[in-house]
Amino acid sequence: NAGVTQTPKFQVLKTGQSMTLQCAQDMNHNSMYWYRQDPGMGLRLIYYSASEGTTDKGEVPNGYNVSRLNKREFSLRLESAAPSQTSVYFCASMLWGDYGYTFGSGTRLTVV
Amino acid sequence: GDSVTQMEGPVTLSEEAFLTINCTYTATGYPSLFWYVQYPGEGLQLLLKATKADDKGSNKGFEATYRKETTSFHLEKGSVQVSDSAVYFCALSDRAGGSQGNLIFGKGTKLSVKP
Numbered sequence: 001n002a003g004v005t006q007t008p009k010f011q012v013l014k015t016g017q018s019m020t021l022q023c024a025q026d027m028n029h030n031s032m033y034w035y036r037q038d039p040g041m042g043l044r045l046i047y048y049s050a051s052e053g054t055t056d057k058g059e060v061p062n063g064y065n066v067s068r069l070n071k072r073e074f075s076l077r078l079e080s081a082a083p084s085q086t087s088v089y090f091c092a093s094m095l096w097g098d099y100g101y102t103f104g105s106g107t108r109l110t111v112v
Numbered sequence: 113g114d115s116v117t118q119m120e121g122p123v124t125l126s127e128e129a130f131l132t133i134n135c136t137y138t139a140t141g142y143p144s145l146f147w148y149v150q151y152p153g154e155g156l157q158l159l160l161k162a163t164k165a166d167d168k169g170s171n172k173g174f175e176a177t178y179r180k181e182t183t184s185f186h187l188e189k190g191s192v193q194v195s196d197s198a199v200y201f202c203a204l205s206d207r208a209g210g211s212q213g214n215l216i217f218g219k220g221t222k223l224s225v226k227p
Contacts, residue, residue, distance in 0.1 A: 004155075033214070042201065042219035043156075058214075090155055100146065101215055103155035 002026055006091050006104035013081040013111045021076040021107050023091030031094045032074035033101065034058075034066060036087040043090065049074055081111045114139045118202045118218035125192055125225050133187040133221045135176075135202035143204040145169075145178050145185040146215065150199045159187075159200070192225045199223070 007022045025032065031050050035043040035058075045058030049068040063085060065077045074093075078085060088108050092101040119134040137145065144163040148156040160169030165180035174189045185202060202218040 040219065043217040045214065048214060092156075100158045100161055101148075101156070103148075103157070105155045 004091055004093055004102050004104035006089075006107050008107060009105070011107060011109050013078075013109065015082060015111060017081050018077065018079050019081065020078075021089055021091075021109075022073070023075065023104060024073045025091075025093040025102070026072065027093065027095065027102065028071070029093035029102070030071075030096045032068065033092040033094070034064075034074070034076045035090045035092065036060065037090060037106075038087050046076065046089075081109075083111045085109065086111045114143065114204060114206050114216050116202050116204055116216055116218040118200075118221055120219075120221065121199075122222040122224055125223070127194055127225055127227050128191045129225075131187070131189040131192045131196075131223070133200055133202075133223070135185045135187065135218060137183050137185065137202075137204050139183075139204055139206075143206065145176070146203040146205070147174070147176055147185070147187050148201040148203060148217075150201065150220070152198070156201060192223070194225045194227055197223055197225045 004025045033048045034046040037043050044060045046064050047066040049055045052071045055066050067075045088106050090106050091104040094101050115138045117136050146161045147159040149159045150156045160171040162169040162178035168177045176185050176187045199220045199222045201220045203215045206214045
């Protein structure tokens with residue numbers, strides 16, 4: 001039982017490059033989330049998907065897009081990376097009614 | 113909107129000391145409350161939760177009681193160990209507006225336990 005799997009674990013991008021962060025869960029959870037974690041800022045919600053086929057903006061969506069490919073997978077895309085997007089990105093999933101998230105181990109992204 | 117405020121760190125304690133990390137919240141409804149722990153280089157793990165007023169969540173020697181009258185959910189442990197060194201996040205579930213329970217996190221409190 002792998003839980004929530006994020007790839008890649010580390011990535012360095014040049015300003016203006018694009019990339020997609022992948023997230024997959026094998027727990028049959030309904031909702032999936034993307035957060036970014038910055039020093040002193042805690043975790044901030046970027047986008048979420050309450051169920052397969054739906055996505056919604058969180059607190060800091062600018063510069064990002066998401067795709068809920070199926071119930072298992074939820075990807076985060078940076079179309080034109082900026083240094084301000086240097087952060088650690090976490091994917092999480094939740095089973096409705098449980099109200100507890102399961103987190104992936106994170107992707108550390110550096111934009112130079 | 114809903115929010116969570118937790119004490120700023122870092123908190124440094126000696127092994128076997130008593131731990132309290134304060135957490136207060138603002139919410140329009142009746143949220144569920146959570147504590148998550150993040151060990152270095154890892155993702156967050158659920159430590160404990162409470163879903164209604166006066167509930168006590170507990171796990172691994174940690175406890176927190178949902179106090180509606182003081183809008184608080186303070187984390188406590190009677191005797192910390194070096195292995196408890198981590199960042200602790202308080203969170204509440206946002207169930208307003210038909211959401212399925214998006215979590216709102218505090219900024220985290222770093223705990224260092226010295227031998």
